Amino acid sequence: MKRLVLLALACAFAGSALAQQYPAKPIRIIVPTAAGGTGDSLARFVADRLTEAFKQQVVVENRPGANGIIATDYVVKSAPDGYTLVAASAGNIAINPGLYGSKLPFNPERDLAPVALIANTTQIMIAHPSLPARNVKELIALARSKPGAIDYVNAGNGSTPHLNMVLFASMAGIKLQGIVYKGSTPGRIAVVAGETPLMIDGLIPSLPLVQSARVRALGVTSAKRVAILPDLPAIGETVPGYVGEIWYGILAPAGTPQDIIQRLNAAITKGLSTPEVKARFAKQGADVASGTPVEFGAFIRKEIVKWTQVVKASGATVD
Numbered sequence: 001m002k003r004l005v006l007l008a009l010a011c012a013f014a015g016s017a018l019a020q021q022y023p024a025k026p027i028r029i030i031v032p033t034a035a036g037g038t039g040d041s042l043a044r045f046v047a048d049r050l051t052e053a054f055k056q057q058v059v060v061e062n063r064p065g066a067n068g069i070i071a072t073d074y075v076v077k078s079a080p081d082g083y084t085l086v087a088a089s090a091g092n093i094a095i096n097p098g099l100y101g102s103k104l105p106f107n108p109e110r111d112l113a114p115v116a117l118i119a120n121t122t123q124i125m126i127a128h129p130s131l132p133a134r135n136v137k138e139l140i141a142l143a144r145s146k147p148g149a150i151d152y153v154n155a156g157n158g159s160t161p162h163l164n165m166v167l168f169a170s171m172a173g174i175k176l177q178g179i180v181y182k183g184s185t186p187g188r189i190a191v192v193a194g195e196t197p198l199m200i201d202g203l204i205p206s207l208p209l210v211q212s213a214r215v216r217a218l219g220v221t222s223a224k225r226v227a228i229l230p231d232l233p234a235i236g237e238t239v240p241g242y243v244g245e246i247w248y249g250i251l252a253p254a255g256t257p258q259d260i261i262q263r264l265n266a267a268i269t270k271g272l273s274t275p276e277v278k279a280r281f282a283k284q285g286a287d288v289a290s291g292t293p294v295e296f297g298a299f300i301r302k303e304i305v306k307w308t309q310v311v312k313a314s315g316a317t318v319d
Helices: 002-021 038-054 066-076 090-103 136-145 160-172 184-193 203-211 258-271 275-282 293-314
Strands: 027-031 058-062 084-089 112-121 123-127 151-154 177-180 198-202 216-220 246-253 286-288
Touching (some): 027 038, 027 066, 038 058, 038 112, 038 246, 038 258, 038 275, 066 084, 066 090, 066 112, 090 160, 090 246, 090 293, 112 258, 112 293, 123 203, 136 160, 151 160, 151 184, 160 177, 160 293, 184 203, 198 203, 203 216, 246 293
Parallel strands (some): 027 084, 151 177
Antiparallel strands (some): 112 246, 112 286, 123 198
């Protein structure tokens, strides 16, 4: 027993010493998508803030593929020393467990340590102008009068646009028919052409189409209206409780010393707290998020339960 106590004390001392020296070399943030997307942009912004705070280089490394599994698994298997982090999102952390089940090579709750929630972003429900529904309330009434007759773009089984529509239909008590497309871009083109009249899509790529009246905006999936489109209602104003936000955060390998986790959380929170940063995020349809690592962990657990249920309801599978 005495040896175990001494060993525990030695490990605690080693972890504390590591934290005091941290960071003594460059830090990497592994992004599970290609460069240029929202998650990549947010990760690079966080990297810049950490570089300023720590006076140590923080670099972003893109490792796309397999719905974020490749990048996330790489971080899970990295040394738990705070020098390799993953840019997490609802997709690779909360949706994948339900989508892949036992095929997922890691358990997000067991194998990763929450560091900081950094942003919540919204998607938008758009429709071709020929669809006789000017808002979510009219869409629901139309769908109830014609069960299964309204087609929507499924931008990929298990994708956030797909699952957000499944969640909407379930909570609204309506039946819609999904038409599968190979991604959001061809799906968006189909809506503009009137080929498939309805879609939930990313806010930023849809915005020019809304502004030019090539599509009609029905609502945003966030918990509240967004600054970039203040007159457009949130879907939850019509369907109480509906929230389909895409969140982004930073996680580390499980076992990373808590002192390092806390230092990272404090630096990220401070770096994102200025009005200038919030304004910059708002231009991307994002709201700055904050909170402790413990709060982020509790949030992740709830999100996994929520999206596992939605995946099951959608019938989405992976090969």
